[in-house]
Amino acid sequence: MINRALLPAGGGENMLHCTDMTVLERQRARNKWQQEQQQQFQLQQQEISYFTELVDVFHQAGFHEGGLSEVVTRSVKPDPGLVDNGWNNDRVVGYGVGLPYNNGLGFELNYGAISRTSSCPPEADAAVAAATVKGSESVVSDKISSGAGRESSKKRKVDKIQNNSKVVAEEDTRDKRIKGCAEQGESKITEKNNNKNSRNNNTNKNNNSNKENSDETSKDNSKVSEVQKPDYIHVRARRGQATDSHSLAERVRREKISERMKYLQDLVPGCDKITGKAGMLDEIINYVQSLQRQVEFLSMKVAAANPRLDFNVDNLFAKEAFPACSINFPTIGMSSDMTNPAYLQFNPAQQQLVACCGLDMGIDPPDMALKRTTSAPVSIPETFLDPSCFTQTHPPPTWDADLQNLYNVAFDQGRQTSFQTQPFTGSIEASNLKMEM
Amino acid sequence: MASKHTIATRHAQGIRARFASRFLRSLLRVRRSSNRFGGSQSNDEGIGKRIRTDRIKIAAYAAMARAVGPRRTWSRALLFKLRNRARIHGVSRKRCLVSEKKRVTRNKVVAISREPSRADTLRKLVPGGDSMDTCVLLEETAHYIKCLATQVTVMQSIADRLLL
Numbered sequence: 001m002i003n004r005a006l007l008p009a010g011g012g013e014n015m016l017h018c019t020d021m022t023v024l025e026r027q028r029a030r031n032k033w034q035q036e037q038q039q040q041f042q043l044q045q046q047e048i049s050y051f052t053e054l055v056d057v058f059h060q061a062g063f064h065e066g067g068l069s070e071v072v073t074r075s076v077k078p079d080p081g082l083v084d085n086g087w088n089n090d091r092v093v094g095y096g097v098g099l100p101y102n103n104g105l106g107f108e109l110n111y112g113a114i115s116r117t118s119s120c121p122p123e124a125d126a127a128v129a130a131a132t133v134k135g136s137e138s139v140v141s142d143k144i145s146s147g148a149g150r151e152s153s154k155k156r157k158v159d160k161i162q163n164n165s166k167v168v169a170e171e172d173t174r175d176k177r178i179k180g181c182a183e184q185g186e187s188k189i190t191e192k193n194n195n196k197n198s199r200n201n202n203t204n205k206n207n208n209s210n211k212e213n214s215d216e217t218s219k220d221n222s223k224v225s226e227v228q229k230p231d232y233i234h235v236r237a238r239r240g241q242a243t244d245s246h247s248l249a250e251r252v253r254r255e256k257i258s259e260r261m262k263y264l265q266d267l268v269p270g271c272d273k274i275t276g277k278a279g280m281l282d283e284i285i286n287y288v289q290s291l292q293r294q295v296e297f298l299s300m301k302v303a304a305a306n307p308r309l310d311f312n313v314d315n316l317f318a319k320e321a322f323p324a325c326s327i328n329f330p331t332i333g334m335s336s337d338m339t340n341p342a343y344l345q346f347n348p349a350q351q352q353l354v355a356c357c358g359l360d361m362g363i364d365p366p367d368m369a370l371k372r373t374t375s376a377p378v379s380i381p382e383t384f385l386d387p388s389c390f391t392q393t394h395p396p397p398t399w400d401a402d403l404q405n406l407y408n409v410a411f412d413q414g415r416q417t418s419f420q421t422q423p424f425t426g427s428i429e430a431s432n433l434k435m436e437m
Numbered sequence: 438m439a440s441k442h443t444i445a446t447r448h449a450q451g452i453r454a455r456f457a458s459r460f461l462r463s464l465l466r467v468r469r470s471s472n473r474f475g476g477s478q479s480n481d482e483g484i485g486k487r488i489r490t491d492r493i494k495i496a497a498y499a500a501m502a503r504a505v506g507p508r509r510t511w512s513r514a515l516l517f518k519l520r521n522r523a524r525i526h527g528v529s530r531k532r533c534l535v536s537e538k539k540r541v542t543r544n545k546v547v548a549i550s551r552e553p554s555r556a557d558t559l560r561k562l563v564p565g566g567d568s569m570d571t572c573v574l575l576e577e578t579a580h581y582i583k584c585l586a587t588q589v590t591v592m593q594s595i596a597d598r599l600l601l
Contacts, residue, residue: 253571253572256572257571257572257575260572260575260576260579261575263575263579264575264578264579264582267579267582267583268582278555281555281556281559282555284559284578284582285555285558285559285562287582288559288562288563288578288581288582288585289562291582291585291586291589292562292585294589295494295497295498295585295588295589295592296490296494298497298589298592298593298596299490299491299493299494299497299592300486300490301596301600302464302493302592302595302596302599303486303489303490303492303493304486305596305599305600
């Protein structure tokens, strides 16, 4: 485990890892916070001098955290997640730079903007200290622990960090978060990220490592901020946590599930006020069951209306634009769970549901049928099914072409195109006659 | 409210159009087949109506599954199930059930010890839900709900037009 290596003693490899991470991160941070450089130039000067003083102190185990935490508080910036996000491990791997380089770079970067990012600020500060006094291995080791963790996690997730949308989303969230936290000196976040990254080292299952970082960042902020010092201090504790890959993997899994549940909450109408997975799952199950019942009820209705298929065929095709449904279903019966008040809102206003179901649906929500769906017996086995239903029988060749044209026209225009059915009607009715006979 | 075609993205409208065309085609086929079997009688008899109802329902599901395509796990599972049912009514269904159970056993063995949780109920509802973990199940459920809602609206409008 890399975390084990992240002892305050520090190893060459660890430093390397840390280096890679920090260098890349710093590069990114530099690009982003050049403004802050200017703002905090003076502050940096102070800090550097302060750091040189503290470096000697850092040698001692107990003092890292205090000094670094102070420095960290001054260093502003948030989200290592942001930095982590955009990177490929290829880049990270390609970097195997030695420690002195890192320190120098860190030093330089630290000058640039202490407010810079992410996992780096403590590392950057440490790097500064190390640059000035190269004996501060302890500082570096702290950096290393955070950086290496991140880096190793990145490395492990090279293959899996192919998340297109998620990476983008993470970047967006991280950008926002960084900007939000920019002025607050939230080393907490960086520390948190450091912690997380080190923990992430041990999870090999993380497809959404970056996302996880960002999510964890946002969620654990409160926790970490409270225990900022202990988290940062007890490298060993962090290491112990990190080794528990199960908890990390579970956290990733939980976050995935909660994200999907939120998406479903938008899909299923009437779930705004329901919090909790159990209630949401119940609602989802009810909704799916109601939709399936609706399909069955509608199929019954269509079957009942089928004898008249030929009559209304032209109307049918002409009016496939689905104007607002004003359906009057005969009240056949109501199943018990249809009385669920959650579905009552379906009844009158379709528009509400359209708004609720907003994602790409653009359909009229099922309204009336919900209240009137029956629990009709579905017990009839489908052995009667005519295989011809699924084999491509031979509708008249003009049929499909007309169908497609009609549909395209109707759907695009969204209104009745009855005038266009005239040329089709003849062929349609002729084919219907054939079919009937 | 904005009209449907402004709300709908190309994707949704594509699915709706595809589903509608397939469904209508299969409706005509059902009609043809029912006429072939019983003439006008099957239209009126109770059993005939039930048969036709089921056929129409299956046609709707098949049309939707084909409109979605093999991209989604649930559509693949649904097509698989329907094809097997259509091919040999009784025999292959049993065979396929066995094979499905074998496929699913690994997941189900774990679940047997617990009482059926909500996720298991959802798995039964969503086609092909047995062989999914919770995370994938939720994703498939979301897509399935979208397509079901589309299906319902299309069928509603069709039934509306037919009855008018």
